[in-house]
Every structure is written in C-alpha cells, then in structure tokens.
Amino acid sequence: MIVIPAIDLKDGRCVRLRQGDMAAETVYSDDVPSVARQWQQAGASVIHVVDLNGAVDGEPRNLREIQSVIATVSVKVQVGGGIRNIDTVRRYLKAGVSRVVLGTAALTDRAFLEQACAEFPRRILLGLDARDGKVAVQGWTTVSETRAIDLLKEVSGCELGAVIYTDISRDGMLSGPNLSALKEVVEYSSFPVIASGGITRLEDLLAVQSLGPRIEGVIVGKALYDGKLEYATAVAAVGQKHEARG
Numbered sequence: 001m002i003v004i005p006a007i008d009l010k011d012g013r014c015v016r017l018r019q020g021d022m023a024a025e026t027v028y029s030d031d032v033p034s035v036a037r038q039w040q041q042a043g044a045s046v047i048h049v050v051d052l053n054g055a056v057d058g059e060p061r062n063l064r065e066i067q068s069v070i071a072t073v074s075v076k077v078q079v080g081g082g083i084r085n086i087d088t089v090r091r092y093l094k095a096g097v098s099r100v101v102l103g104t105a106a107l108t109d110r111a112f113l114e115q116a117c118a119e120f121p122r123r124i125l126l127g128l129d130a131r132d133g134k135v136a137v138q139g140w141t142t143v144s145e146t147r148a149i150d151l152l153k154e155v156s157g158c159e160l161g162a163v164i165y166t167d168i169s170r171d172g173m174l175s176g177p178n179l180s181a182l183k184e185v186v187e188y189s190s191f192p193v194i195a196s197g198g199i200t201r202l203e204d205l206l207a208v209q210s211l212g213p214r215i216e217g218v219i220v221g222k223a224l225y226d227g228k229l230e231y232a233t234a235v236a237a238v239g240q241k242h243e244a245r246g
Contacts, residue, residue: 001209002046003234004194005039006221007032007069009062009081010052016222018172020129020140022056028225032065033072040073042231046098047077048219054082055103055139060091070096080127080164081139084109089116093123099161103127104137106155107144114158121159126191128152131168133181140168148181149188162192162216170198172222177204183211192216200228202237209238 007014010025014035018024029035039047049069053061059082060066070077079092080101092100106113106126116124129136130148137144152163165185167178177198186193195208196219208218223229 001205001215001238002217003044003205003231003238004046004048004078004217004219005042005044005224005231006048006050006196006219007035007039008050008052008221009065012062012065015052016172016225017052020136020168020171022052022139024172026222026225033068036069036073036077039231040075043235044231045075046217047073047075049077049079050101051079051081052139055080056082056141058082058084058104058138060088066092066097067095078125080125084112086112086115086119089120089124093120099123099125101125101127101164103129104139107135107137107146107151110154113155117158117160122161124158124160125194126152126155126158126160126163127166128163128185129166129168130181136168149184152185152188152190156190160191162194163189164194164196164219166196166219167198171196174198174200174222174226174228176200177208179207179211182208186211186214189214194219199223202229202234205234205238 014029015025015027051062076098078099079097084105135144135146175198194217199220200223
C-alpha cells in the first residue's frame, strides 16, 4: 500500500477544504511546485493533484500550476477535477500526468468514460466520491441518487486503473476513515482501491491496509499539512516502495 500526498489547488494555491466546502478553505502555500518537491523529497512515489475550481466549473482552472508540478518532480502525478471530455484527458496525459481521475463524467457521460478507458487503458481512475453511500458530483456540490456500489457494478467492464473512494463527510475533518463503507467498496470493486478522506493517524493507515491486497493506496491531505501525521513515518509503517515516473 502506498501513501499518496494530496495537493488540492484553488485559485493557484495549495489549500485544504472541510468536507469539500469551497468556502471552508485553509491555504497552505502559494508556491505549489515547492510543495510537490517537498513530498518527492520526503519519499512520495505518487502525488495526487486536484483542481478544485475545475471540479466545480467543469473544466481545468489550475492547468499552469499542474504543469509546473509535473516539471518539478520526477515521480508520478495523478490529476482530477473538471475533466469532462476526451480532449482534456489527452492534454493532461500528453503533458506528463500519469493517470487522470474521472468523477462526475463517470456518472453523467458513460460513453466518455468508456472512450477514455479504451483509448488509455488503466490510466483512468474512477473518482468515487460519496455522501451517505450516494455518489456526489460537480465538485461535491450535488449528491445523486446513485449508490456508490451500484456505479461500481456498472463500470466493471471498463479498463480502469483503480477506484479512488472518498467519504465526503470524513474529508478534511481528521476524524478517521469510514472503514465499513470502504470495506463494501473493496468487496464490490473489480479494480484496485485507493482510500481517501479522514486519514489522520498511523492506526488509520494500518486499519485501511488490513482490508486486504486490493487496497492499492491511501490519499492523505490535511493530516500531513497540519503535522498530525509525519510522511516518512507513514511510509515506513506500511512498507511503501519508491516508484519513479516513466
């Protein structure tokens, strides 16, 4: 299991939100490339970047900052937020992004998801963001009636690289992950699972890891930035191996 530091971008800065609320932000840095460099130097093998403005607006809004991250580090960079058409997928992957995350589009435009997976097998990640078990879209501003596990079943035929499961109620709250929901996702998923939301302590990491080999990694944000969790300690605890981009 790998520990993946998150860089959430809003208005060109590295921020963290509480439960996805764009008005409840904490700004951590105006120098996004230096944050990425910090995580690489700490031993990260993958960095998870989210364009928060893009997620809400439906198109990339922090492209310059994402390009600067790619130019700064040599490890893998995966990107999500506002990727709603195949041209955006192609642009990101051509720019050096290793994998792209599709969330809203997976629910609202299945043909696009299928096209992206066919054109870029295993380089598309499903961003499965849920509140009370139901899929949220449009930067978490809207909750659908579709259950997360039902969406998983529907996309089981796509060549996805992994599923990123985020429990919105836990995100940015330092309250621990929703292990019961995560366990259900692991059971229903045909793909590796990356856990996100609420990871705060080493005990949280080990609890997620105990769900089995289908857990590929965990994304950690606020706990790292607030110093609740030390990255090197987290990596050592789960036995992560370094992986360069290529």
